[in-house]
Amino acid sequence: MAVQAVESSTGSADSAGSSVSLGPAVALSCRECGERFPLGPIFACAECFGPLEVAYDLPTGDPEGLRKRIEAGPNNIWRYAPLLPVPADVADKPNINPGFTKLVKADNLARELGVTGELYIKDDSGNPTHSFKDRVVAQAVEAARAFGFTTLSCSSTGNLAGAVGAAAARAGLRSCTFIPHDLEQGKVVMAAIYGGDLVAIEGTYDDVNRFCSELIGDPAGEGWGFVNVNLRPYYAEGSKTLAYEICEQLGWRLPDQLVIPIASGSQLTKIDKGLKELIALGLVEDKPYKIFGAQAEGCSPVSTAFKAGHDVVRPQKPNTIAKSLAIGNPADGPYVLDIARRTGGAVEDVNDEQVVDAIKLLARTEGIFAETAGGVTLGVAKKLLENGVLDPALTTVVLNTGDGLKTLDAVAPTTGPTAVIRPSLDAFREAGLG
Amino acid sequence: MAVQAVESSTGSADSAGSSVSLGPAVALSCRECGERFPLGPIFACAECFGPLEVAYDLPTGDPEGLRKRIEAGPNNIWRYAPLLPVPADVADKPNINPGFTKLVKADNLARELGVTGELYIKDDSGNPTHSFKDRVVAQAVEAARAFGFTTLSCSSTGNLAGAVGAAAARAGLRSCTFIPHDLEQGKVVMAAIYGGDLVAIEGTYDDVNRFCSELIGDPAGEGWGFVNVNLRPYYAEGSKTLAYEICEQLGWRLPDQLVIPIASGSQLTKIDKGLKELIALGLVEDKPYKIFGAQAEGCSPVSTAFKAGHDVVRPQKPNTIAKSLAIGNPADGPYVLDIARRTGGAVEDVNDEQVVDAIKLLARTEGIFAETAGGVTLGVAKKLLENGVLDPALTTVVLNTGDGLKTLDAVAPTTGPTAVIRPSLDAFREAGLG
Structure with a gap:
């Protein structure tokens, strides 16, 4: 069956609710009550306030044909356009074109950790602005175009503003992004360099978020398309490409x-969603997989809930060097708990010292300099191996979602000349x- | 004709002069007097002290077969293994695997610059350590293996030490790199994070170089393989891959x-060498191309010589924000002059303000945050267009060889919130x- 794509009649911002051209995406559906809504710049269910996600009419029935079509596609996420909420001709439009980053077979690391199976690092530092955020922002760009938005926006602690600025510049959209006023200069430069408007808000990141919510209603x-607010359902789907790439690679x-x-x-x-889609489409064999979540001890609400056997995630006040993971009240926390339990995985955390040690371990064994978030995943993988929770004989993939160049401060105090x-x-x- | 590969008998460091397995590479040849030497860890002609470069027996006669073989190869520089001084099974060995970075069609930038032809940015910031240096170091790793070296080394102002450290870590070689003692902390971290020995020398970069020359004789x-000294002929060949990729892409x-x-x-x-090889092999049509060299005004010995019509390059004391280009006495300066004149190109320079403006122009139009060296090339391209030297109607490729994250200081003073x-x-x- 071919991909369904309904043409947009107007392409204007007023078309919210009318049919738009977003490839196999056919509706938004509530993750809580299942209610469906036409594709539009909305993110919460009008019935129960649950989060909305994209529902698809996927190209089933010819896995071999689909696989060939993907393999003949470009060396970026748009090879998976038939499975994403983007128009069929997305690869011809100006976009930042992230993805198809390296899946590194980490034999040195495996030896050091006592892993006898295959161990891989999915290294997203190779993306255009050097983090996985380029994947999600690239989707938001296409959604913004489909809804006729002319300005791309976000609230950010720095990295996302950079990714939005870069993607908007390439796409020919205006950008106006919002950050707290007291960020380090490096992060401000990264957010400002792409030439869009960058507004520093006198307040905390929470204040920035509140202001953005006000602005959406004004x-x-x-x-304006706020990638992580009114475009969030589309934006979030970008993470599925990590699942697709890992399996294809x-x-x-x-x-x-x-x-x-x-x-x-x-x-x-979304990675779990992507894996389930590949199974449903017959692109991979239907077999069990286990998903393990990784947090920093200084911001471990999901790990704490997992260990306590709770279904509810109690918010925490973050205090960790892993700033890109420092969300004390994670919106998808309960879904993560479900997935870890359903697949037989776990959620674990490591302290800041273990994060730094893991960054150095990865650099020393594989020549990959990871962001603190990569130190968290590898640190957790090491801990889970030591505790016998991860099976060393199986095929394991550890994600590095960012670049060490962006979090130099974390390792600088303990990294210097011999x-x-x-x-x-x-x-x-x-x-x-000598 | 198939690629000639002579097997090494010993693989030890003593095999210098004996036949080693470096794919189509068959000898070293002097660029001045043409004298040939067996493949080995040497870099200067024993007859005239001229620089040595790799001579090949390339796979001629079946361009279509070669093209298919390349296209079926991995998404990195090893797809061009039949044209590089590396063993035929190079892709199976642990290496940092750089290359096949994006060639970005820069339509927004073209519009802004009045370019009516096709304008592309070859963006090497996507390499593993985010500069083109990964390409050359990856070749040096294979040469080091072929000569039985167990330690990879270099003198560096920071970036190269990082690239060597990363590549050695992945390859399972020891690394010991040398830097001046007074570098910024960020550069030291990048050089040290990969866990090899990093030695800070109390002195200038010239002192570091002198010390390394002493060490080679001791x-x-x-x-020890010094990538930019006794492995330099192999190392330098890595830049050919930029030519190959641009043409294939x-x-x-x-x-x-x-x-x-x-x-x-x-x-x-080496890019010129690569282009000539592609023509000789029948992989591209034999037609004229023009090569333009770009320098910063604060370190413009080649540009100065070009404009004065000299064949000799007079050394300068560098003073520019484009530190990765700040070589006051460029070894290949006279060859660059030859190539610019032979191809009908030119050598031009821009001042630091123009470098910063060009970095911002590229970021604003294409979402690419370039290193200062990228600001130099784009700044020069802009100047040459304004002067009518570059033809706006033709297909033009501008190189960005590094990442803006590494030279934040250059733009920080003038980049901030709106x-x-x-x-x-x-x-x-x-x-x-609002």
Whole structure:
């Protein structure tokens, strides 16, 4: 069956609710009550206030044809366009084109950790702005176009503003992003360099969020797509591409175990959704897989709930070097708990020292310099191996979702030269290096 | 004709001079006097002290078969293994696997610059350590293996040490790299994070270089491959892959004009070598192309010589924000002059303000955050267009060889929020944003 794509009649922001051209996406559906809504820039169920997600009419019935079509596609996420809420001609439109990042077979690391099966790092530092956020923002760009939005926006602690700025610049959209006023200069530069409007808000990140919610309801925010608010259902689907790529790069094979970071929990739930879709489409064999969630101890609401056997996630005040995961009240926390339990996985956390150790371990064994979030996933993988929860004989994929260049401060205090010497062979020998 | 590969008998460091397994590479040849030497860890002609480069027995005669073989290869530089000094099974060995980075069609930028032809950015920020250096270091790793070296080394101002550290870690080699003692902390972290020995030398970069030359002649340096000294002929060949990728990504087509940065000048000369190889092999049509070299005004010895009509390059003391190009006495300067003149190109320079403006222009139009070297190439491209030297109607490729994240200081003073406001709609409107 071919991909269904309904043409948009107007393409204007007023078309919310009317049919738009977003490929196989046919509706939004409430994850709580199942109520369906026409595709539009909405994110909460009008019936029960539950979160909305994209529902599809996927191209079933010819897995071999679909696989060939994907493999003939571009070396970026748009090879999976038939499975994403984007128009069929998405690859021809200007977009930041993230994805198809390296799946690194980590043999050195496996040896060091005592893993006898295959161990892989899915390394998303190779994306255009060096984090997985490019995947989700690229979807939001297409949704913004479909709904006729002309400004792309977000609330951010820095990284997302950079990803939005870059994607908007390429797409020819205006961007106006919002950050707290007291960020480090490096993050401000990353958010500002792409030339869109960057507004620093005198307040905390919560204040920034509240302000953005106000703006969405105000005439000043008309025609604005907030990637992580009114475009969130489309945006979030970008994380499915991590699942697709991992399986394709394994030779259209499901891994046995995945270790995924948890911030809002959205990435983990969408990877699970992506894996289930591949099974349903016949692109991979239907077999069990286990999903493991990783948090930093200083922000571990989901891990705490998992260990206590709770279904409810109690919010925490974050205090960790893993700032990209520091969401104290993760919206998808309960869904993460469901998935970890359903698949036979777990949720675990590591402290900041273990995060730093894991960053160094990955750099030393595989030459990959991970963001703190990558230190969290590898640190948790190591802990779960030591506790006998992860099976060392199976095929395991650990996600690194960002780049160490963005979180230099985390490792700087403990990373430096082996020796400082005069430029002489004697000094070299005295330092025990010759 | 198939690729010739002579098996190494010993694989030890003593095999210098004996036959080693480096794919189509058959000898080293002097660029000055043409004298040939067996493949080994040497870099200067024993007859005339001229620089040595790799000579090949390339797989001629079946361009269609070669093209298919390349296209079926991995999504990294090893797809071009039949044209590089590496063993035929290189893709199966652990290496950092750089390359096949994006060639971005820069339509927004073209519009802004008045380019009516096709304009592309070859964006090497997508490499594992986010610069083109991964390409050259990856070759050095294979040469080090072939010569039985167990330690990979270099003198560096930071970036190269990081690339060497990462590549050595993945390859399972020891690394010991040398930097001046007074680098910024960020660069030290990047050089140290991969866990090899990092030695800070109390002195300037020149002192570091002198010390490394001493070490090569000393028993303490036995079994050491210095990527930019005794492995330099192999290392330098990595830049050819930029030429291969650009042509393949254009649909096996030569661009009309290329704008390439000049540090030592090696990258530019090897790109020219790569283009000539593709023509000789019948992989692209034999037609003229023009090569343009780009320097920063604060370190413009080649540009100065070009404009003065000299064949000799007079050394300069560098003073520019484009630190990765700040080589005052570029070894390949005279070859660059030859190539620019032979192909009908030019060498031009821009000042630091123009470098920063070009970085911002590229970010604003295409969402690419370039290193200062990328600001130099785009700044020069802009200047050459304004002067009528670059033809706006032709197909032009501008290289960005690094990542803006590594040279934040260059843009930080002039890159910040549009406005700083209280979190209220009134304040938003007062700032003229609503």
